[in-house]
Amino acid sequence: MASSKRKRSGPPPAAAAVSVASVLGNDVLLTEILLRLDLPTWLVRAALVCRRWLRRASDQAFLRRFRGLHPPRVLALRVVGLWFGSEVRILPIPQPPGLAAAARRAVWNLRRSDVCHCRNGRLLVEMEDPDPTMSATYAIRRLLHPTRDVPLPQPPPSRSSSLVPHDSGGIASGRRLFLLEDGHDSTACLCLNLTYNEAVIGADISILKSGVSSAERSTVTELPQFLLDTMRADNLLVGNKFYMMTTLGYILGLDLTTASFFTLQLPDGVRSSSSLKFSRPQHSGLYLIAAKRLQLCVWHCDDLGHWAWVHTISVRKACGHLNVRRWVPNGHRKLLF
Template identity: 45%
Template structure:
């Protein structure tokens, strides 16, 4: 087993497992795979960049030879001539676990597709999401986010935020097995100082879905929406307002990353207790 743990990539592990049945049994053991993943975490192939109205671009990260093919595939999926649809006029909504959620504007009303970064499979066109309630004053924004891939690559969240300070209204629906669920609603009244930019912050905030919860990062706190109970709650920042960003954790939960001058601080936000671990 120690020999297999010294391999530095999953590609070499697959090749080693083909050597003999004994190594195959070792490489298939869940306990071994847990140790191997801890020593060889998933690699970042690159970054997808969306700048204004320009087509999304993929910036590849240098890779060893055994991952070069996967990196080339990720680079090709955003070129205009590859795939079922062209990206001449498109917006990249989300990227998660090797899947891209893209809105194509070349069609009369626009269409959402899910595209695989690593597998040579056709694009999956999503049905149009349900329309939100039109009778609401204030500012409004729409967002589409991919959910965790539990065997359904098209599973995603359609969210419409409407804000008429101090009230925040969320209308959302979840796509599962190709069918949109009933439009759900959640409301919260926030404490806001007259003239502050919190409503605009919420509209354009970074948004992450972890499990059945949606997290929206503002400069004052994290506004969270529980998709299973249709309710909002607030997660206070551990060190007050600052230059923060959110990132998915490998298993569950998320990371809060703070930059202050030359200091980088990372907190793990545990979902079960909504608490921080630095």
């Protein structure tokens, strides 16, 4: 006798519809469900269901919570040589299907530009003029909207060279532009002109807001290290402070508010080396990362200059899931982002 299989009976269609409506019709439960969507592209699709879902998904408080739970993903590693004229490599990181197309557009955009700085999906790019007698121009570009460049005014000329004497050891200068967080002004940026020899360093500071550059301020301080060490030094802008690594056992800082240099001692047991890198915290202070083989030791400095050890990270364990395409460096590379 053939055995009969009992079929599971679900709730009647009407009861199921009532059950679903009781969940999705509750704004609190709907918000919690939307917060658990893994990708922003899925959130966009959910917002297209109806106007009520669109209102929930576009609420600013909701979006802040969503971003806190799902921070931006690493799309690629941009590898820059330490020497002038070195090759720039873009190493894409595999993405889930929902982000793959957007990631490909962003990576292509990185390859076609000389990126000066990046922040929250915005790129500050430098474009060389074919005419070598003309100065380079700058623009703001969105990673996901590469055709909508916002041109920037030409930065003011540097006066820092007048602060630094020309001596037998040589002199070097450079302009660095950084994007700022300034409310709704997506073009706000810092223009920092640095001039240095093997004894002192001078800086010119100007801020661009709403298309207008502020008055320049200048300052100078001692920096007795080789020119090449200054040229290759890791640097980072955090809030209103600019930090630069030195080979002298301390970090050189520049306070943009007071236009004055200051020094910050390294944590106990940490030595100056090219393996020391800065990282920007979410809130305040400064992170310092020391690399030793396949381990990263992370330190945090508060606003008072006090260091605290945070964590030691195994690169193999932390990054093994990224599945970056294998690439063997030549020993003269560093990762920018």
